[in-house]
Amino acid sequence: MIDPELNEHLNSNGQSQQQPHSNLDELCSLLRNEVPESRQTLLDTQSNLEKVADYCSTAYLEADDKRLAFENTKNYTTHSLASVAYQINTLAFNVLHMLDLQTNQISEMESQMNYISQKFQFHNEKVARRKIALLTSAKTMVRQPKVLIPANQEKQSKYMRKPIDFSLLDDIGHGVKISNQSNFLRNLNTANTSGRMSGIQTLGPKSSMSSLSHYHHYNTLSGSGPAPTTKPPTPPQAIRSGFGTLSRSSQNKEY
Helix, strand or coil: CCCHHHHHHHHHCCCCCHHHHHHHHHHHHHHHHHHHHHHHHHHHHHHHHHHHHHHHHHHHHHCCCHHHHHHHHHHHHHHHHHHHHHHHHHHHHHHHHHHHHHHHHHHHHHHHHHHHHHHHHHHHHHHHHHHHHHCCCCCCCCCCCCCCCCCCCCCCCCCCCCCCCCCCCCCCCCCCCCCCHHHHHHHHHHHHHHHHHHHHHHCCCCCHHHHHHHHHHHHHHHCCCCCCCCCCCCCCCCCCCCCCCCCHHHHHHHC
């Protein structure tokens, strides 16, 4: 079934279709009459030129005035060439015009076929959309009030410059919280001093200096907290005797 829009389009373009019909009639006239007649005229001219050539050769041989016969032959040749050139030009013009009309006719038919195919695709698209619409369901639209600009807009507060507080985020996190840094440092120094003095009093006379350096190193590494109450171990004293170590002479003897 043809789309009614296509019929309406074809009926509305009736005037524009008169020229394609005239082109088609002209093409038929060229194919049936003019081109075959021009071709037949060339064939007749060929036979006539052969007869003229025979006549000129015979007249030249039988004529008493050779010069006059030669001039007549040149005139016949000139007219024959002009006639043949005109006929060839006419045939070529008709053939080219016929090819142009055929090209235009083919392009018009192609445009009509494209139009019909597009209309067919549009129809299929409409049918497909209708089938898709059958699968949809109605949705209730929730209407909301429009966003309106308030009549009395609030005035923005004036910008006030404030100094930056770098200690504002010190209490945030899991780190050590120091309330008063000066008191903390004073207590730390007092604890370290008392620990060192108690360690010096408990040490013996032989290991006092080494233990003192040991406590000083421990307090330096720890940095905080009281001093240990236990006594550190004392290193053993070396026994000096002539037989305890190897002498330099004995080393020289071994090696």
